[in-house]
Amino acid sequence: MSELTETTAQRGLRSASAGKRLSVLEATGIVLFSLISIAMIFPFLVMLLTSLKQMKEILSPQFVVVPHKLMWSNYLGAMLRGNWALYFFNTTFVTFITVLVSLVLNSMAGYAFARLQFKGRNALFIISLIGLMIPPQVTMVPVFLILKHIPLAGGNDILGNGGLGWINSYMGLIAPYVAGSFGVFLFRQFYLNFPKSLDDASRIDGIGRFRTYYHIYIPSSMPVIATLICLKSTDTWNQYTWPLIITVNDNIKTVQLALTNFRDQFQTQWNYLMAATTLIVLPLIIIFLFVQKYFVRGIVTSGMKG
Amino acid sequence: MRLRSKRVSTKRRSSQQEPIGYLMIAPFYLFLIFIVLVPVVMNVLLSLTDYDLRSMHFVGLRNYIALPQDIFFTTSVRNTIVYTFFTLLFSMGLGLAFAVVLNENIRGGRIFRTAIFIPFVTSMVAVSMIWLWIYDPSNGILNVALSLFGIPKQQWLYDPNLAMASIIVMSIWKLLGYNMVVYLAGLQSIPAYLYEAAKIDGARFGRVFRSITFPLLSPVTFFLFVTGIISNFNVFEQVKVMTDGGPDNSTTTVVHQIYDRAFNNFQMGYGSAMAVVLLIVIAAITLVNFHFGEKGTDVGID
Numbered sequence: 218m219s220e221l222t223e224t225t226a227q228r229g230l231r232s233a234s235a236g237k238r239l240s241v242l243e244a245t246g247i248v249l250f251s252l253i254s255i256a257m258i259f260p261f262l263v264m265l266l267t268s269l270k271q272m273k274e275i276l277s278p279q280f281v282v283v284p285h286k287l288m289w290s291n292y293l294g295a296m297l298r299g300n301w302a303l304y305f306f307n308t309t310f311v312t313f314i315t316v317l318v319s320l321v322l323n324s325m326a327g328y329a330f331a332r333l334q335f336k337g338r339n340a341l342f343i344i345s346l347i348g349l350m351i352p353p354q355v356t357m358v359p360v361f362l363i364l365k366h367i368p369l370a371g372g373n374d375i376l377g378n379g380g381l382g383w384i385n386s387y388m389g390l391i392a393p394y395v396a397g398s399f400g401v402f403l404f405r406q407f408y409l410n411f412p413k414s415l416d417d418a419s420r421i422d423g424i425g426r427f428r429t430y431y432h433i434y435i436p437s438s439m440p441v442i443a444t445l446i447c448l449k450s451t452d453t454w455n456q457y458t459w460p461l462i463i464t465v466n467d468n469i470k471t472v473q474l475a476l477t478n479f480r481d482q483f484q485t486q487w488n489y490l491m492a493a494t495t496l497i498v499l500p501l502i503i504i505f506l507f508v509q510k511y512f513v514r515g516i517v518t519s520g521m522k523g
Numbered sequence: 524m525r526l527r528s529k530r531v532s533t534k535r536r537s538s539q540q541e542p543i544g545y546l547m548i549a550p551f552y553l554f555l556i557f558i559v560l561v562p563v564v565m566n567v568l569l570s571l572t573d574y575d576l577r578s579m580h581f582v583g584l585r586n587y588i589a590l591p592q593d594i595f596f597t598t599s600v601r602n603t604i605v606y607t608f609f610t611l612l613f614s615m616g617l618g619l620a621f622a623v624v625l626n627e628n629i630r631g632g633r634i635f636r637t638a639i640f641i642p643f644v645t646s647m648v649a650v651s652m653i654w655l656w657i658y659d660p661s662n663g664i665l666n667v668a669l670s671l672f673g674i675p676k677q678q679w680l681y682d683p684n685l686a687m688a689s690i691i692v693m694s695i696w697k698l699l700g701y702n703m704v705v706y707l708a709g710l711q712s713i714p715a716y717l718y719e720a721a722k723i724d725g726a727r728f729g730r731v732f733r734s735i736t737f738p739l740l741s742p743v744t745f746f747l748f749v750t751g752i753i754s755n756f757n758v759f760e761q762v763k764v765m766t767d768g769g770p771d772n773s774t775t776t777v778v779h780q781i782y783d784r785a786f787n788n789f790q791m792g793y794g795s796a797m798a799v800v801l802l803i804v805i806a807a808i809t810l811v812n813f814h815f816g817e818k819g820t821d822v823g824i825d
Contacts, residue, residue, distance in 0.1 A: 455646035
C-alpha cells in the first residue's frame with residue numbers, strides 16, 4: 218500500500234491552490250489538532266509528572282502540578298519493589314524468542330505456500346487462515362489444558378499427567394504465540410510478487426529449494442521482516458491475558474503482570490506505580506517513533522490487531 | 524482481507540511435485556494444530572462436561588441450558604454489547620473525522636498523527652494503570668479538574684453507573700488512533716481526479732464528503748466495523764485491571780466471565796460453554812464478512 222506520509226490525492230490540489238500561505242482554514246485546523254494531540258498525550262504527561270512526585274504531594278488536598286523536587290529516586294524505589302530485573306529479563310527473553318521463532322516458521326511456510334508445488338497446498342493455506350479468525354481469548358481454556366498436559370514436561374509422566382506441564386514456564390509463555398497465521402499470510406503475499414526468474418536462475422545453478430529460500434528469498438524480505446518484528450514484539454511485550462493465566466510463581470512473571478502488583482497494597486503507591494509504568498511504556502514509544510513507517514504499514518495490512 | 528489463489532501457477536507444473544513443501548510448512552502447522560485447530564474442537568467437547576481439573580463427567584447440554592439463567596452471564600453479555608457499541612461508534616467516528624482533516628495535509632499533520640496513534644502502541648495494562656490514577660476518586664486529576672468548574676467529586680470506577688462509561692472513554696482514547704490510520708490509508712487510495720472534478724463543479728466540503736469520500740470509504744468502514752466488533756467482543760484486559768468486573772458486576776464482560784469461571788472457580792466445562800457461544804457469534808460475523816466483503820472493492824486494505 219502507499220506510504221501514509223507521502224503525497225495524497227488532496228495534497229496536489231491544496232499545494233497548487235494555497236501555495237505556501239497559511240489559510241484561515243488551515244490555521245484553525247492546526248490549532249484544533251494541537252489541542253487534540255495534547256489531549257491524547259495528556260495521560261502520559263500525568264504519568265511522568267506523578268512518577269516524580271512525593272507521596273505527600275500526591276495526597277495533598279492542594280493539587281500539585283509540577284513536583285516541588287523531582288524524585289528520580291522513585292524509579293529506583295519502584296524497581297526494588299519485587300524482582301524487576303528478572304521481570305524485564307523474562308519479558309525481553311520471551312519477546313525475543315517469540316519473534317525469532319515466529320519469523321522462521323512464518324517465512325518458511327509463506328515461501329512454501331507461495332512458490333512450491335505440492336498436493337493440497339491451497340487447501341492447507343486456507344485452513345491456516347482459521348488462525349486469523351479465532352481470537353485467543355476464545356480458546357484460552359483448552360490451550361491451558363493442552364499445555365498442562367505436555368508429556369514429560371514440568372513433572373508430567375509420558376501420558377502428560379501428574380505435573381504442571383508447560384504451565385509456569387517460558388515454553389508456556391512462548392508456544393501459543395509462535396505460529397501466527399498473519400505472518401504466513403504476509404510472507405506469502407510478498408513472495409507471490411517476486412519475479413519467477415529468481416527461482417529459475419537458482420534451479421539452473423542446481424541450488425535446492427530450501428537453499429533458494431534461505432539464500433535468495435530471506436535476504437530480500439527485509440520489509441516484511443521489519444514489519445513483523447515491529448508488530449510481533451509490541452504484541453508480545455504488551456501481552457497480559459495469557460501470562461496472567463499461565464504464570465503461578467514470581468520467577469516467571471512478565472513486566473505487565475508485575476505492574477499489577479503495585480495495586481495489591483492497602484494504599485496504592487501512585488508515584489512508584491507510575492514510575493514502573495513509565496519504564497515499561499517509554500522504551501516502546503521511543504522505538505515506535507523511529508520505526509513508525511513499518512509499524513503503520515503492518516497495522517493497516519493486518520486489521521486483526523487491537 | 525481476501526486471498527487471491529494463483530490458480531494459473533498451480534496448473535503450470537502440476538506434474539512436478541515438491542514434497543519439501545510439506546517439510547517447510549510442518550513446524551508452523553504443528554503449532555497451528557495444537558494452539559488453534561485442536562483447541563477449537565476441544566472447546567466444544569469440554570463444554571459438554573463438568574470438568575473442574577479433578578473429575579470429568581458428560582453432562583450433555585446442561586451448561587448451555589444454564590447460561591440464560593445465569594445472571595452473571597446475561598449481565599456480561601449486556602455489558603459487552605454496550606461496551607462494543609459505544610467504543611466502536613466513537614473510535615470509528617472520531618477516527619474518520621480526524622483522518623479526513625489530516626488527509627488535507629495541514630502543517631504538522633505528521634506530528635498530530637503520531638500523537639493520536641501513540642496510545643494504541645502502548646500496553647493495555649500500562650494505560651489502564653494511568654487511567655486508574657486519572658479516575659482516582661480522592662486525588663485523581665479528573666476530579667481535581669472538574670472541581671475547578673464546581674462539579675462535585677465522582678466515584679468513577681467505583682460507581683456502578685459510571686464505571687462502564689469510564690472504561691469506554693479510556694478505550695476510545697486508546698483505539699481511535701488505529702481507526703484513524705486505517706481510514707487515512709483508505710483516503711489515500713481515492714483517485715485525485717474525483718476531487719478535481721468536484722472542485723471544478725464548485726462542490727462544497729459537505730457535498731464532496733457525502734458524494735465521494737464516504738461512499739468510496741465504505742469498504743474500509745465495513746472492514747473496521749466487522750473486525751472492530753470481533754475484537755471489542757473480546758474485551759478483557761482493561762476490565763480485569765481497572766475494576767475486575769465490579770462494582771456490582773457493572774463492568775463484567777463475556778471474556779471476564781470465561782476467565783473467572785475457568786481460572787478462578789475451575790469450572791472448565793462451564794467456562795468452555797461460554798467460550799463456544801462467543802466463538803459461534805464471532806464465526807457468524809466472520810461469515811457475514813466473507814459474504815458481503817466480496818462486494819467491497821480493493822480500497823486500501825491490502
